[in-house]
Amino acid sequence: xxxxxxxxxxxxxxxxxxxxxxxxxxxxxxxxxxxxxxxxxxxxxxxxxxxxxxxxxxxxxxxxxxxxxxxxxxxxxxxxxxxxxxxxxxxxxxxxxxxxxxxxxxxxxxxxxxxxxxxxxxxxxxxxxxxxxxxxxxxxxxxxxxxxxxxxxxxxxxxxxxxxxxxxxxxxxxxxxxxxxxxxxxxxxxxxxxxxx
Numbered sequence: 001x002x003x004x005x006x007x008x009x010x011x012x013x014x015x016x017x018x019x020x021x022x023x024x025x026x027x028x029x030x031x032x033x034x035x036x037x038x039x040x041x042x043x044x045x046x047x048x049x050x051x052x053x054x055x056x057x058x059x060x061x062x063x064x065x066x067x068x069x070x071x072x073x074x075x076x077x078x079x080x081x082x083x084x085x086x087x088x089x090x091x092x093x094x095x096x097x098x099x100x101x102x103x104x105x106x107x108x109x110x111x112x113x114x115x116x117x118x119x120x121x122x123x124x125x126x127x128x129x130x131x132x133x134x135x136x137x138x139x140x141x142x143x144x145x146x147x148x149x150x151x152x153x154x155x156x157x158x159x160x161x162x163x164x165x166x167x168x169x170x171x172x173x174x175x176x177x178x179x180x181x182x183x184x185x186x187x188x189x190x191x192x193x194x195x196x197x
Contacts, residue, residue, distance in 0.1 A: 040085030045109040045116070045134065048164060049088040052079045056170070060094065060190040071096070077192055092122075116141045118160075126150070130160060139164045159184060168194040 040046070058075035075094035082089045092103040103122030110117055116134060121127040132143030140163040146155040157177040164170055174188040 040081075043109070043111065045111075046085060049107060049109070050081050050085065051167060052088065052164075052170065053081055054079060055195040056192040057195050058094070058190045058192050060188065062096070063185065063187050066185060075190065116143065118143060128158075132160075
């Protein structure tokens with residue numbers, strides 16, 4: 001999974017470098033007359049990501065085991081569209097027990113496979129990459145992935161459900177799947193509210 005994430009981020013970095021070189025070339029009058037400007041995607045899925053641009057505040061509850069009481073935390077999220085509108089870049093800051101942590105995620109839509117894709121890295125954890133379809137009935141994406149537990153060295157099967165409730169409200173739910181029983185335990189619930197500034 002780390003290799004997938006590194007490949008995604010490496011590809012993104014290479015594309016950023018290439019884009020910078022292309023921009024330098026486009027500064028030439030001879031080239032700009034020949035090469036058309038990139039057109040941002042207009043499909044509904046990229047528009048859905050673009051709609052989420054801006055600053056959001058999150059109220060979260062985390063559950064580390066079925067017997068432990070949930071832990072509340074607050075977070076902030078800043079979304080912006082990058083790479084000519086192809087990807088959503090999200091910068092996340094969250095506070096757990098007074099400790100501030102940071103994460104970065106990149107979300108895109110693969111029109112050929114008709115699925116959303118996401119890569120995420122965060123403080124103190126291993127990066128993950130995931131993909132999954134969009135359900136118009138529930139206005140949500142469901143993505144499955146594996147995450148390494150640094151303590152046990154074992155991978156856990158995970159599921160992320162991201163719901164676009166309305167233009168000012170989104171919901172992130174993450175589940176851990178028990179390997180023995182195949183039951184899902186919701187370990188994270190974040191209600192995002194768009195900040196009015």
